[in-house]
Amino acid sequence: MLESFGVTKKFLGKTAVDSISMKLEPGHIYAMLGPNGSGKTTWMKMAAGLIKPTSGFIKYNNESVGVESRKHVAYMSTEPFFYDWMTVGDVGKYYQDFFEDFSMEVYDEMLQEMNLEKTLKCKELSSGMMAKVKVAVTMARDAKVYMLDEPLNGIDLLARDEVLNAIIRHAGEDKILLVSSHLVEELESVVDYAIFISNAHLVGIYEVEELRQNEGVSLADKYRGIYGSVEMGGAC
């Protein structure tokens, strides 16, 4: 279980995350939704143990996030951090050196599913291909928590389907998957819950099927209702 207790992060007087409390449970896929700059990435980086909250704390299975929890948390950042000279195969080796739970076998399988060649050089990859490599290398870890920051950003329809399939295939009863996006519709059918973030605050956590069952609205309808049509258009 991943729990956030009143987590706040300030950067030079600007509050990026403001007292966010929430609980993510294994066996579910969560979407973290909100316009750009609403605090999604900052919260994820704190949950991954890469930056520290200004106040509040995040716990994974009752232990504060830190060196130990990082072994169980696989985080994919928005920016690729591979060197141009690396091939797709080198990216796997690079990860293998860093993470004990990395499986080259799983990585190879995922590359095959997503039609990627290991001999391709990073600098030659299209943005769709790069997105797929990032997802594959992150999900080839045998972690308990996967956090993918904007995995669908700027990629075409086919690459998007492949990324979504990879997410669906790797979900499991003992795993927490958290996927951030500002594209609501794309994630709607795939996630159990959506976490809405706006201006550094948590707006609410909604269960996709429950919204449809009880309120007769889709997640996108709910998003529009909460953020308003202007922001919706601007964010996409």
Next chain:
Amino acid sequence: MQYDSKTPIYLQVITALKLDIINERIKSGEKLPSSRDLAVQYTINPNTAARVYQELEREGVCYTKRGMGTFVTEDMGKIKQCRQEMAKGCLEDFLKQINELGITKEEAIEMIKNTTK
């Protein structure tokens, strides 16, 4: 598959599967994909896929053989019943819409008869 925005996704997948069974695109007695494969096929959440099978099983359209997977029922009566229920649903929707247009059931029947094709 495109999902409409008002109905729960699991119900929409159930309808699609039932239609495939009624039309024999999926044959009676045939093995269905694992719930994970179903999730991938329909781009849905794995828990939603599991719920689809639970519901179909509860309705008697499918059954599970332990360790072997989920299969379509061999009971043709059940499939026929499923077809009747879906037809009834279609009719109810139709009558509701036609009623909103101020057309009576009798008028609608007449219109259907006169519709070529």
